[in-house]
Amino acid sequence: MWDDSIRILRLTSVRTQGQFMPLALLKQGQSNGRIIGLLFLEALVIFAGITGSFWIEEWRQKREDLDTYHHLLEEIYYNTVIDESRIPLGIADNNLALKNAINMVVLDVVPPADTELWSQLDHIFGGVGGYGANTAGYVRLSNTSLSIPFDETMIILDDGFNGLAGQEEALNDIVAQIGDLRAEFWRSAGMVSCTGGEADDGSTSLMDQPYMAEIREMLYPTGECITQAENESRARELIGDPEFRNALKQVIDLRQGSAWLIGWQADAIRAIKSAIETRLPDVSLPIVSMELINWPAGVPTARTESQTSMQRTDPHTWEVSVQLPDGYIKFKANDEWSINWGAPFPNIIDAPGWLWSSEQISVEDVFPAGTAHMHGMNLPIRGGTYRVTFDSRTFEYSFEEVGGS
Numbered sequence: 001m002w003d004d005s006i007r008i009l010r011l012t013s014v015r016t017q018g019q020f021m022p023l024a025l026l027k028q029g030q031s032n033g034r035i036i037g038l039l040f041l042e043a044l045v046i047f048a049g050i051t052g053s054f055w056i057e058e059w060r061q062k063r064e065d066l067d068t069y070h071h072l073l074e075e076i077y078y079n080t081v082i083d084e085s086r087i088p089l090g091i092a093d094n095n096l097a098l099k100n101a102i103n104m105v106v107l108d109v110v111p112p113a114d115t116e117l118w119s120q121l122d123h124i125f126g127g128v129g130g131y132g133a134n135t136a137g138y139v140r141l142s143n144t145s146l147s148i149p150f151d152e153t154m155i156i157l158d159d160g161f162n163g164l165a166g167q168e169e170a171l172n173d174i175v176a177q178i179g180d181l182r183a184e185f186w187r188s189a190g191m192v193s194c195t196g197g198e199a200d201d202g203s204t205s206l207m208d209q210p211y212m213a214e215i216r217e218m219l220y221p222t223g224e225c226i227t228q229a230e231n232e233s234r235a236r237e238l239i240g241d242p243e244f245r246n247a248l249k250q251v252i253d254l255r256q257g258s259a260w261l262i263g264w265q266a267d268a269i270r271a272i273k274s275a276i277e278t279r280l281p282d283v284s285l286p287i288v289s290m291e292l293i294n295w296p297a298g299v300p301t302a303r304t305e306s307q308t309s310m311q312r313t314d315p316h317t318w319e320v321s322v323q324l325p326d327g328y329i330k331f332k333a334n335d336e337w338s339i340n341w342g343a344p345f346p347n348i349i350d351a352p353g354w355l356w357s358s359e360q361i362s363v364e365d366v367f368p369a370g371t372a373h374m375h376g377m378n379l380p381i382r383g384g385t386y387r388v389t390f391d392s393r394t395f396e397y398s399f400e401e402v403g404g405s
Contacts, residue, residue, distance in 0.1 A: 075137035085374030342376035
């Protein structure tokens with residue numbers, strides 16, 4: 001910036017016989033008034049040059065700060081969309097545990113013999129399905145000095161993330177209390193749960209992962225958990241114990257509180273997302289590729305998974321023509337499971353049985369067209385040859401039969 005000012009000074013100070021103009025005029029006998037006027041003009045030009053340099057530098061800095069602000073908002077938006085997509089799973093998981101606990105100790109309905117009671121109790125005394133918000137982008141924004149006005153978007157972000165922090169702390173307290181009850185009344189009964197749960201991709205059992213092969217052989221030598229029979233026998237005895245039933249009633253109270261907190265999380269996340277969409281109307285997920293994942297009918301596993309790349313036909317529309325068997329599908333972005341879409345979660349209260357799964361979703365309700373849910377369940381389909389279309393902005397999809405199949 002100072003170099004620019006010096007350059008302006010040199011350009012505006014015209015030399016005459018090696019001397020600056022005012023000095024040269026003085027030696028030529030020019031009047032003092034004319035010399036003073038020229039000196040003033042020269043000073044004015046120099047001042048304008050320096051002031052202009054400051055103004056240009058300030059404008060450039062503000063422009064860079066605004067770009068940084070928008071990039072950070074885009075990062076927060078991406079994290080918020082992912083956080084929002086996980087809320088339905090948390091609600092469904094918590095409601096299922098709550099429903100089963102109420103059935104057992106309030107309605108005195110015990111799962112039939114062909115249903116694993118121990119696994120239901122294991123789930124009831126498990127973690128709460130709330131999710132801590134990803135605050136990385138917001139923290140970066142808060143710690144970055146930007147020369148932009150404090151606007152309504154920032155106010156909503158501050159309120160939302162401060163509220164989410166409090167809700168997460170309260171949920172962690174509920175998880176700790178349920179964990180204490182689990183240790184006192186569940187683990188002390190001698191229950192030994194085989195390692196399980198979802199894999200990182202959210203679609204297959206953790207036991208199906210290659211790195212779990214040796215553990216799978218030890219815990220599932222015949223395809224069934226080696227402690228399953230003993231666990232089931234102990235669980236059937238435990239459900240009649242008065243102290244254990246009181247512990248279940250405490251879990252019911254705690255899970256009702258967690259349901260309220262998860263709902264509050266959802267409201268805060270939606271408010272943050274909406275504020276950014278208002279500030280940046282064209283904001284969208286950073287999607288560079290789309291894959292159609294399918295599994296044949298049966299239990300979906302990593303070993304039975306097939307993947308087909310979809311082609312982008314406009315900024316948000318993806319298509320592919322493909323032959324598919326009866327089974328399940330999901331849409332996956334950027335060849336990573338961090339962004340994927342499937343079927344909506346079933347209504348836990350109305351869902352039959354003690355578990356919920358893709359089998360409870362009617363193919364007629366979701367096929368051949370509908371609106372997918374981010375991080376939803378595997379979406380059931382009928383086999384055939386289709387032109388599959390997916391909109392990554394509205395999450396709408398369709399399967400149009402082709403080739404007379």
